[in-house]
Amino acid sequence: MKTIGWLMGGGLLTILAFGSCRKDPLNNLTKDESRIYITNYDTTANFSSYKTFSVTDSVDVIQDNQLYGRALSSYDSLLLGAISSSLQQRGYQLVAKGSSPDLAVNVARVYNTSTGIFSYGDYWNDYGSFWDPYYWGYGGYGYYPPYYAVGVYSITNGGLEIDLLDLKNASANGNKIKTVWTGLARGEEVFRQANAASEVQALVGQSPYLKQ
Secondary structure, eight states, rough: OOOHHHHHHHHHHHHHHHHHHSOOOOOOOHHHHHHHEEEOTTTTTOOOOOOOHHHOOEEEEETHHHHEEEEOOHHHHHHHHHHHHHHHHHTTTTOOOOOOEEEEEEEEEEEEEEEEEEEEEEEEHGGGSOOOOOGGGGTOOOOOOOOOOEEEEEEEEEEEEEEEOOOOTTTTTTTTEEEEEEEEETTTTTTTTGGHHHHHHHHTTTTTTTOO
């Protein structure tokens, strides 16, 4: 019985040691793993009814809900090319925007800035009791905090947004252009050139209904 007990104990130690060495999924994410991909679509849309599409020639730059302008960076160019390739692989035909495409592809880089206020705390609260007022000739005096330090922080987060617009049925929809699909990507290095193709692949990949 003692032998069995030792074996069981040794096995438990092995399990605990193995468990303590495992990767923490929250604290040890790679930059690729940190990115989040979200897609949404109009459930009434018949994606197989669309035949052609056209892609914007530049990207909207949106800062804090305001259109800052349009741009075409190296990342943007790679992204637009990846979108075109992915949709063509799904059976859609790329055409010029003047050729009455069924779908239009809009792309935006979205930046949102968050600001706030934080306190450095009172430096003297931690150390005041160590100083002797008598040393400075002020016996009986107490220490009064010299200032209350406050700082302001600003954090800017970026995200990618891809929209598919229904041009084919604009007239039937009361002259309104509906968004039938949206893909969002957020996370570290979301605007890195090397990630453009994989981001499009991730978004389109989780949209199996998006095909001709």
